[in-house]
Amino acid sequence: MSDSKWTGVLNIDIEDRGGRSVPKNVYFHDGLKVQRPIYHGNTGIPCYYILNVGGGYLDGDSYKIDVRVRENAKLTLTTLGATLIYKTPTKPVTQKTDIFLEEDSYLEYLPDPVIGYENASYRQFDNIYMKKGATLLYSDIVTPGWSSTKGQSFSYDMLQLKTNIYLEGKQVVYDHVKLEPAVQKMNVLGFMEDFTHLGTFIVLDEKIDDALINRLYEVIDELPGDFKAGISKLTTSGFTVRVLANKTQEIQSVISACHNLITKEWYDRIPNFLRKY
Amino acid sequence: MDKSLLSLFQLCDSNFPSGGFSHSFGLETFVQFDKVHDPDTFSQWLELFLNEQMVSADGLAIQIAYEALENDNLDKLWEMDHLLTIQNMSRETREGTKYMGRSMVKIADAIYDIENISLYKDRVKEKKSFAHTAIVFAIIGHHLKISKEETILYYLYTTVINLVQNAVRAIPIGQTAGQKIISDFQPKLIKAVEAIGQLEQQDFGTIAPGLELAQMQHERVNVRIFMS
Numbered sequence: 280m281s282d283s284k285w286t287g288v289l290n291i292d293i294e295d296r297g298g299r300s301v302p303k304n305v306y307f308h309d310g311l312k313v314q315r316p317i318y319h320g321n322t323g324i325p326c327y328y329i330l331n332v333g334g335g336y337l338d339g340d341s342y343k344i345d346v347r348v349r350e351n352a353k354l355t356l357t358t359l360g361a362t363l364i365y366k367t368p369t370k371p372v373t374q375k376t377d378i379f380l381e382e383d384s385y386l387e388y389l390p391d392p393v394i395g396y397e398n399a400s401y402r403q404f405d406n407i408y409m410k411k412g413a414t415l416l417y418s419d420i421v422t423p424g425w426s427s428t429k430g431q432s433f434s435y436d437m438l439q440l441k442t443n444i445y446l447e448g449k450q451v452v453y454d455h456v457k458l459e460p461a462v463q464k465m466n467v468l469g470f471m472e473d474f475t476h477l478g479t480f481i482v483l484d485e486k487i488d489d490a491l492i493n494r495l496y497e498v499i500d501e502l503p504g505d506f507k508a509g510i511s512k513l514t515t516s517g518f519t520v521r522v523l524a525n526k527t528q529e530i531q532s533v534i535s536a537c538h539n540l541i542t543k544e545w546y547d548r549i550p551n552f553l554r555k556y
Numbered sequence: 557m558d559k560s561l562l563s564l565f566q567l568c569d570s571n572f573p574s575g576g577f578s579h580s581f582g583l584e585t586f587v588q589f590d591k592v593h594d595p596d597t598f599s600q601w602l603e604l605f606l607n608e609q610m611v612s613a614d615g616l617a618i619q620i621a622y623e624a625l626e627n628d629n630l631d632k633l634w635e636m637d638h639l640l641t642i643q644n645m646s647r648e649t650r651e652g653t654k655y656m657g658r659s660m661v662k663i664a665d666a667i668y669d670i671e672n673i674s675l676y677k678d679r680v681k682e683k684k685s686f687a688h689t690a691i692v693f694a695i696i697g698h699h700l701k702i703s704k705e706e707t708i709l710y711y712l713y714t715t716v717i718n719l720v721q722n723a724v725r726a727i728p729i730g731q732t733a734g735q736k737i738i739s740d741f742q743p744k745l746i747k748a749v750e751a752i753g754q755l756e757q758q759d760f761g762t763i764a765p766g767l768e769l770a771q772m773q774h775e776r777v778n779v780r781i782f783m784s
Contacts, residue, residue: 453643455612457762468591469582469604469767477765496776509772511647514686519645521769 286340287311291327295351299323303349311342319551326355326551329390335363336401339370345377348384348413357553361391363424364399364435371400371437378406380413387416389534389553392476392527395435396424403440411447414484415517416538420530421458422476431475433460444483451515452481474507474523478530480537483517486545492518498536504529560700563668564707567660567696568714574660574689576718579652580726580782581605582771583719587726588779595733598723602716602737606748608764610715613640614690615708615752616760621694622704625672633672633694634685641686643761646771652784657687664692670699709749716741726781 287310294303300323307313310332316325329344336342348354364372380386395401409415419440426434437459444452456477458465465471492512499508499520506524513519520537522530535550542550566572583601586592592601617636624632644650658680664670665677672695679685690711697707717738724734774784 450638451642453639453761454645455643455761455763456765467604468586468597468600469764469770470608472766474765507766507769509646509769511645511772511775513645513647514642514650521645521765521772523765523769 284341285309285343287332287342289313289329289342289344291345291354291356292347292349293325293352293354294349295353300325300348300352300354310340311344320548322353322548322551324353324355324385324551326357326553328357328359330359331362335365336372336374337365338367338372340372342372342374343376344374346386347379348381348386350381351383352381353385354387355551355553356386356388356390358390362393364393364395364401364438366396366398367400367436368398371402373402373404376403376405378408380407380409380415382410383412384410385414387538387550389416389418389538392420392422393438393440394422394424395438397426397429397434399424399435400437401435401439405440405442407442407444409444409446409483412485415444415482416541417442417444417481418479418534419456420476420478420527421456422527433458433465433471433475436461442481444481446483446515451483451513451517452519454479454481454519472507472523474525476522476524476527476530478520478522478524478534480520480522480534481513481517482537482541483513483515484545485516487512487516487518491541491544495520495537495540498540499533502532502536504532506530506533508533560702563700564697564702564710566667567664567693568710568717570717570721573663575652575656576715577721578782579649579656579784580722580774581609581649581652581719581784582646582767582774583722584726584780584782585770585774585777588777592723593727595729595737598727598729599737599740602719602723602741603744604764605719605767606712606716606741606744607751608762609767610712611748611751612755612759612762613643614715615712615748616755616757617688617690618694618697618708618711619704619752619755620757620760621691622698622707625694625698630672630675633691634679637676637685637688637691639760640688640690645763645768646774646784648775648784649771653688654686657689657692660689660692661687664696668696668699670695672699705749705753708752709745712745712748716745722782
């Protein structure tokens with residue numbers, strides 16, 4: 280598909296140059312944009328903030344993001360604000376992201392929530408291809424938007440997030456979240472129960488073992504707040520954290536707590552604060 | 557008289573040693589938190605389990621696997637074994653289904669003479685496949701010339717009777733209440749098979765968040781009579 284077929288295109292290609300990760304090629308078109316990267320402290324890790332130029336995703340919009348983190352390079356990728364999905368009377372919004380993580384590269388992908396407003400439909404397809412030694416920290420959060428008639432309830436039609444992660448060509452994660460209030464009962468036992476927000480944090484790294492997962496569990500267990508969380512090991516060296524809550528901040532606090540512990544143990548530092556406003 | 561139906565019944569029998577007796581698939585977490593405590597709340601839980609987890613994962617996997625067998629597409633069969641396993645984010649539940657799949661493929665290999673079962677058993681042994689009861693069911697149903705829809709229906713039925721037996725012990729509920737639920741679920745099972753018929757591979761493996769969380773939390777539940 281040529282670039283003009285998409286509402287917005289973003290390409291980020293990062294390489295390591297003597298311990299500092301720098302853009303090899305960064306390109307964007309129409310609806311998506313990034314500014315120059317910010318380097319926090321002396322980590323040598325660039326942080327890019329993805330910006331939706333139009334302020335929100337509209338009927339039939341389609342976005343394409345390509346990311347490559349080359350051997351030994353590191354990248355922090357986030358958004359400048361929440362991804363707002365407005366009503367889609369004729370065609371769902373789609374966003375496709377392909378991420379390539381070469382050997383011993385590092386990516387933390389921590390976007391703001393996807394907010395579905397009244398009668399909005401959104402499909403997100405993320406494919407991540409990792410080589411050995413690569414580290415991935417990946418999160419997503421879905422929330423309902425505020426509606427003047429319904430308040431903060433499930434007034435969107437559908438939010439779908441499909442995430443496939445491959446390690447050395449073999450699929451190791453298949454995650455399919457599809458919340459469809461238009462046809463599903465949401466607030467039932469075993470589904471969204473008494474919650475409106477759903478968060479996911481997936482981490483893959485060769486260093487992950489049962490002991491680390493136990494420590495993360497302890498950290499989550501001690502956090503205050505009205506949320507429900509679970510953590511479990513993947514079939515490979517990695518884990519998933521899933522969180523149900525009624526506020527984005529509650530989910531972010533769980534993800535941050537895990538992110539902090541990992542960054543402290545693996546790199547003996549604290550994660551960069553993703554200052555946005 | 558139809559002997560192949562008897563062969564399938566053997567697989568569906570609650571006495572068939574598949575290991576389902578030891579796995580609650582998160583039900584025990586709901587019981588511990590007192591969210592499931594009587595026949596009504598159990599039925600609600602079971603309906604959610606059936607319509608979310610069973611329809612989009614196991615049931616759809618059988619449908620795709622069965623169609624793959626009709627087209628001699630074994631790669632697709634093994635792909636479904638792989639996807640069924642990795643889409644399950646809860647380690648305990650995943651290992652539970654793997655364990656059950658292994659027992660079933662072993663017994664199936666002893667009682668049936670089916671080439672694809674032998675192949676599956678070898679793949680599991682060589683760690684090329686994980687093993688899953690849904691895939692075993694698809695292979696046997698296809699081999700016995702049971703229709704695709706009926707194979708799915710019997711699989712769902714087997715899952716429901718296993719879970720009801722577990723609920724009788726875990727909640728507990730009475731045997732009669734349990735049988736009443738099995739009977740009440742008959743039309744729901746048929747509806748579930750119809751719903752699966754409308755799905756395609758792109759619909760596979762959607763999560764039920766609360767259910768998945770309970771399955772993850774079971775790893776940390778204090779008093780446990782089940783392995784998942």
